[in-house]
Amino acid sequence: MSAKLYTLISFITLFWFFCLYIGFRNQKKIITPVDFFIYGRQLPSWSYFAIITSVVFSGLIFFLHPSLIFLNGLPFSVTSLFVITTPLIGVIFSKRQWILSKRYGYLTPSEMVSDYFKSDILRILVVIIALGFSIPFIAMQLSFGGLLLNIITDNILGRGSASILIGAVVCVYLSTGGIRSLIIIDSIQFLLIIFGIICIGFITYDLVGGWSLLNESLSRIAGIKENLFNIKENYNSYLSIPGTIKITNILNDELPYNGVWTSSMILTFVLALSGIQLAPNISMITYASKDPGYFATQQIWFSGFLIGFILIFFVTGIGMGSALLGANNIINESGNNISNILPPNIYPDNFMALVPNIINLVGEYSFIFFGILGICAIAAVQSMASLILTSSAIVTRDIIKKFFVDNLTNKMEIFSSRILIMFIFIISLILSLLAKNNIFDLGSFALAIACQMFVPLLAICYFSWFTKQGVAFGIAVGITVVIFTDGIGQSLFGQIVPWNKWPLTIHSSAWGLIFNLVGATIISFITQEIKETKIKSKIHEFINENKNYSISRRSLKPSAWIILIVWIFFSFGPGLMVGNELFGKPINVESWSFGMPSIWVWQIIFWGMGILLVWFLAVKMEMSTSLEKNIVSQTEDINNS
Numbered sequence: 001m002s003a004k005l006y007t008l009i010s011f012i013t014l015f016w017f018f019c020l021y022i023g024f025r026n027q028k029k030i031i032t033p034v035d036f037f038i039y040g041r042q043l044p045s046w047s048y049f050a051i052i053t054s055v056v057f058s059g060l061i062f063f064l065h066p067s068l069i070f071l072n073g074l075p076f077s078v079t080s081l082f083v084i085t086t087p088l089i090g091v092i093f094s095k096r097q098w099i100l101s102k103r104y105g106y107l108t109p110s111e112m113v114s115d116y117f118k119s120d121i122l123r124i125l126v127v128i129i130a131l132g133f134s135i136p137f138i139a140m141q142l143s144f145g146g147l148l149l150n151i152i153t154d155n156i157l158g159r160g161s162a163s164i165l166i167g168a169v170v171c172v173y174l175s176t177g178g179i180r181s182l183i184i185i186d187s188i189q190f191l192l193i194i195f196g197i198i199c200i201g202f203i204t205y206d207l208v209g210g211w212s213l214l215n216e217s218l219s220r221i222a223g224i225k226e227n228l229f230n231i232k233e234n235y236n237s238y239l240s241i242p243g244t245i246k247i248t249n250i251l252n253d254e255l256p257y258n259g260v261w262t263s264s265m266i267l268t269f270v271l272a273l274s275g276i277q278l279a280p281n282i283s284m285i286t287y288a289s290k291d292p293g294y295f296a297t298q299q300i301w302f303s304g305f306l307i308g309f310i311l312i313f314f315v316t317g318i319g320m321g322s323a324l325l326g327a328n329n330i331i332n333e334s335g336n337n338i339s340n341i342l343p344p345n346i347y348p349d350n351f352m353a354l355v356p357n358i359i360n361l362v363g364e365y366s367f368i369f370f371g372i373l374g375i376c377a378i379a380a381v382q383s384m385a386s387l388i389l390t391s392s393a394i395v396t397r398d399i400i401k402k403f404f405v406d407n408l409t410n411k412m413e414i415f416s417s418r419i420l421i422m423f424i425f426i427i428s429l430i431l432s433l434l435a436k437n438n439i440f441d442l443g444s445f446a447l448a449i450a451c452q453m454f455v456p457l458l459a460i461c462y463f464s465w466f467t468k469q470g471v472a473f474g475i476a477v478g479i480t481v482v483i484f485t486d487g488i489g490q491s492l493f494g495q496i497v498p499w500n501k502w503p504l505t506i507h508s509s510a511w512g513l514i515f516n517l518v519g520a521t522i523i524s525f526i527t528q529e530i531k532e533t534k535i536k537s538k539i540h541e542f543i544n545e546n547k548n549y550s551i552s553r554r555s556l557k558p559s560a561w562i563i564l565i566v567w568i569f570f571s572f573g574p575g576l577m578v579g580n581e582l583f584g585k586p587i588n589v590e591s592w593s594f595g596m597p598s599i600w601v602w603q604i605i606f607w608g609m610g611i612l613l614v615w616f617l618a619v620k621m622e623m624s625t626s627l628e629k630n631i632v633s634q635t636e637d638i639n640n641s
Contacts, residue, residue: 004363004370005153011371012378016169019185019382023173026180033413034637036178037107037393038288041636045294047183050190051386052285053302056086056276058193058383061307061315062376063144063355064443066200069319070327071351073238074599075261077319080311081572081603082273084610087299088564089277091617091624094286094295096461099546099627100539101287105635108390109280110398113456115638116539117468118532123398125475126456130280130394132449132479134387135424136488139432140442142167144352145381146432147439151356152363152374160433166378167425170385175418179288182386189379194310196376199369200358201314204321207361208338214317215596217324219589220336239597240586241266244574246505263576265505270572272444272509275451281390293626296618304611312607316600322354323347352439388428392420401639441487448486448509452478455513455520461543464536466520469527474520482512546627553621560621567613571606579603 030036043051069077097112106112110130114123142163149162157165173181208214222236237259245264276282289295323331326340328347341361346354359377363370396417401408408416435442455474459466483489486508490501502508569575579602584591586598594601618624 002154004367005156007367007371008152008363008374011375015375015378019169019173019181022184023176023181026177029180030178030414032410032637033393033397033417033639034107035180036414036417037389038284039179039183041102041288042290043179043183043285043288044290045297047187048285048289048294049298049302050187051182052282052298053307054186054190054193054383055285055386056282056303057083057307058189058380059141059144060273060443061311062193062197062380063148063352064140064440065311066315066318066322067351067354068440069316070322070346070354071348072259072261073323074316074320074597074603075237075241075259075266077312077316078241078266078572078576078599078603079270079273080308080316081607081610082270083303083308083311084571084607084614085270085274085568086277087303087614088617089274090286090295090299090303091614093278093457093461094283095292095547095624096543097283097457098286098289098292098295099543099631100460102631102633103542105633105638105640106287107284107637107639108394108397109283109453110394111638112460113471114398116460116536117471119468119472120402121472122456122468122475123402125472126280126453127394127398128479129449129453129475130391133275133279133446134281134391135428135431136442136446136449138384138387138424138428139435140439140446141381141384142429142432143436143439143442145378146436147353148356148359148374148377148381151353152360152370152377154360159436163429163432166381167429170382170388171421171425174385174389175421178414179386179389182389186383186386189383192376192379193383194306196373196380197310197318198314199373199376200355201310201317203358203362204318204325207341208321208324211317212595213338214321214324215592216589217336217338218320218597219592221323221331222587222589224330224334224336236586237261240580240599241576244577260502260505262505263572263574265502265507266576267568267573268507268510271513272447272451272507275447275453275509278453278457279450280394280453281387284390284393285386291626292624295624296615299618299624300611300615304614308607308611312604318355318358322358327354327357388421388424389417391424392417395420395424397639435488438487438491441491444508445482445486445488448482448507448512449479451509451513452482452516455516459520460539462540464533464540465524465528467524467527467529467532470520470522470524473523474516474518477519478512478516481515482508485511546629546631547622556621560617564613564617567606567609571610576602 034040100106100112104115110123110126113126114120145166146159146163149157150159173185205211205214218239222239241263242259243262246262322342324338325342326332326337326344327342329344331337332344342357346357359373362373396413400416401413452475456471459471484493484497485501485503487501579599580586581598583593583598583601
């Protein structure tokens with residue numbers, strides 16, 4: 001075995017021993033399910049920032065996003081604006097959910113939905129959403145981990161074996177220390193993820209010769225007339241948006257001319273990525289927070305600014321720069337590549353191997369740095385831990401305790417969750433092995449399922465006229481539509497439906513949500529009950545009494561929502577097409593303002609505007625601020641009331 005591998009294995013082993021130590025150290029501190037799952041609702045600020053930011057962005061920004069930018073070019077880079085829409089979803093729902101969880105002792109969103117609507121059917125449907133999101137998402141992370149270790153160990157460790165090792169470590173420290181383990185481990189992993197992706201970005205910039213040479217080389221790509229680089233109507237679809245909507249993939253398997261990433265596709269995929277914030281698993285972490293005032297800091301500075309800066313400047317640089325380093329055979333054959341340092345077979349079918357291959361390059365120059373980057377990448381994968389923990393909690397409390405063992409003691413509830421941690425990992429592992437060549441499809445499906453949580457949260461937090469029949473129908477229809485319009489469902493049922501995945505270049509999350517919302521609205525109007533509406537109205541009155549919106553802030557509400565809609569329309573909606581040429585023609589480098597393709601400049605501008613928008617809603621509108629008075633809890637745990 002080489003010195004490079006000895007160094008890597010030593011570093012990873014030490015990191016894993018540290019994780020296990022933290023888990024066992026916290027084992028004796030676990031007394032109640034509230035302690036195990038949500039830290040007694042006392043999660044400190046830094047821990048909340050680290051956990052929520054890590055689970056939302058980790059594997060996406062470390063592996064998936066740069067790979068998809070590499071594959072699809074700058075149009076996909078625009079989806080980086082989900083760093084703004086994700087906290088916006090949090091601004092809309094997080095504080096209101098926290099108020100209710102604190103008041104009524106909810107540990108899981110399924111408890112909240114079930115109690116609000118007095119419906120066990122909705123409890124089960126929310127559990128389905130939670131597992132439909134978490135298991136594919138965990139499987140995607142395990143696939144990343146397996147692929148990573150397989151490549152950086154020079155194929156010594158197989159993908160399946162690597163995934164098992166990573167998952168086993170996570171399961172042990174989770175089952176022993178619960179969320180107490182995450183407080184320490186995820187805080188460190190958050191720093192490692194940030195450090196790692198920035199380093200990989202600098203490495204890529206260095207390999208291409210710096211920022212100026214990167215953009216100069218991109219200008220030469222603009223003239224390539226092949227596949228996704230085709231020139232039509234004065235733009236090149238690797239550097240600009242190929243249209244507003246495409247209809248060619250409704251009845252056949254052909255990709256739309258110049259690619260799938262139209263403005264409608266970008267719009268709906270950004271909303272899909274934002275669906276992570278809607279997932280029941282993420283809501284549980286919100287319940288753990290000591291103070292809703294923490295939300296604004298995370299939303300503005302950690303998500304909007306920090307992760308946004310990394311995505312737009314470093315992750316985009318990794319994706320676009322790698323195309324010039326030998327990884328794209330079309331660019332190689334055109335003579336526009338800078339070097340052949342990366343394997344030429346990465347584009348197009350092996351694109352998920354991009355980041356592991358870049359890390360592997362480092363091993364030729366510095367063993368120590370190589371080992372550190374290996375740990376950083378492992379940290380990104382292990383951020384799935386909170387999803388495993390929350391999923392086990394949801395199944396234990398909302399299925400086992402509710403329907404099978406109603407007298408489950410605190411000790412048995414924790415024990416049951418520990419068993420379920422292992423079970424959820426095994427299911428996710430099997431899925432990752434079965435779909436190892438469709439990693440992106442796993443993530444896409446998970447995001448689309450999570451988005452179906454929008455309607456029940458909208459009902460609980462804002463609109464009392466939604467009925468349990470309407471919401472249940474909407475969720476069921478939404479999930480069904482997602483299955484038949486996304487890649488995973490298409491692989492199973494594609495032969496019986498007359499369309500390909502993402503019809504009209506609209507992501508499955510949007511198709512599911514449209515049918516979900518329309519169905520829920522219609523059925524709710526048909527099934528209105530005055531008594532039920534009055535009971536729910538009292539809950540809404542309690543929220544409104546505690547949310548702290550001053551009269552002056554309320555007057556700004558119409559303007560705030562108008563600004564939000566306008567920003568969405570132009571930043572990544574149909575108005576995005578203006579950005580194709582506003583700062584220069586894509587195929588004319590002399591016309592480029594700031595020496596960059598126009599759509600990249602457009603993205604940077606609207607990212608900055610988005611940060612201001614999040615600040616305005618979270619702080620100025622007081623939608624993510626601390627409460628003026630304490631919430632008097634009726635119970636710590638609704639199951640004990």
